[in-house]
Amino acid sequence: MADLAGTGIKTEIKASRSAAASAFYGLSRQALAAVIVPAVGLLFWEVAVAAGWFxxxxMPPPSRVLATLWVLLKSGELFNHIGITTVRVFFGFVLGTVAATIAGAVTGYFGLARRLIDPSLQALRSIPSIAWVPLFILWFGIFEASKVALIAVGVFFPVYLGVSGAILSVDRKIVEVGRIFRLSGFALVRRIMLPAVLPAYVLALRSGLGLGWMFVVAAEFMGASEGLGYLLVDGQQLGKPDQIMAAIITFAIVGKVTDSLLLAATAPFLTWQDSYRRGE
Incomplete structure (x- = not known):
């Protein structure tokens, strides 16, 4: 019996090691595939500048841009700018997401609210982001409140559309099945509506987060003295394209990292999905 138990434990250990190795291999392959295109693009960019094509x-080559990033990194400026911009995006994302989720749920679930509120929100959605800047400066001043408010506006509309549209697109037959089983209103929302809406909601959150990073640039044009948007403006005013490119690349990297963190945070809520190519 002891031998059998020992054999079983060894088999389980081998199986767990094999699963861990397979997961590590899969992650490594995904990471390698993710950097191939940027690496080729950067190499072409470097060669094109060296050959005199640009x-x-x-159009400073990647070597100069990396040197600028290294100088900013050593001085501590880069982390300071990244931290300030990330905090602004975080608070704007949270405020915009909460407001959009509530508004989307109300207009998606209640027909009267949709007829009363949705047309006005759709009209507001068409206003360019830069048009809000003078109004927010008058309302909130040039400090953090106006910047966070502008980011929240950018986050609001994609999340609102995602939530409202997802609720409206829930299959009527699924809801009728829940009513046949006499589910209460809360149970119907929790067991049928919520799982049906979650995939589209996660996609809307990713879209909102992406727009939050776009809107933070406009927000940091409003008299900011710190942040990645300030680096862009400072580079433009001082004629330093290498600093501008360094800020753009930093935006891309930090935006991708936050998007990956959002995906990782929401993945446990979507484990029930058996969608096409999920295992890849």
Whole structure:
């Protein structure tokens, strides 16, 4: 019996090691695939500038951009700018998401609310982001409140559309099945509506987060003295394209990291899905 137990434990250990190795291999392959295209693009960019196809003054090569990033990194400026911009995006994302989720749920679930509120929100959605800037400066001043408010506006509309549209697209037959089983209103929402809406909601959150990073640039144009948007403005005013490109690349990296964190945080809520190519 002891031998059998020992054999079973060894088999389980081998199986767990094999699963861990397979997961590590899968993650490594995904990471390698993710960097191939940027690496090829950067290499082409470097070669093109060295060959004189592009002006190195206006299109600084990656080597110069990396040198600028290294200088900002060593001085501690880069982390300071990243931290300030990320905090602004975080608070704007939270405020915009909460407001959009409530508004989307109300207009998606209640027909009267949809007829009363949705047309006005759709009209507001068409207003360019930069048009809000002078109004928010008058309302909130040039400090953090106006910047967070502008980011929240950018986050609000994609999340609102995602929530409202997802509720409206829930299959009527599924809801009728829940009513046949006499589920209460809360149970119907929890057991049928919520799982049906979650995939589209996660997608809407990702879209909202992406727009939050876009809107933070406009927000940091409003008299900011710190942040990645400030680096862009400072580079433009001082004629430093390498600093502008460094800020753009940093935006891309930090935005991708936050998107991956959002995906990781929401993945446990979608484990029930058996969608096409999920295992890849």
């Amino acid at each position: 002006s190195g003054r206006l």
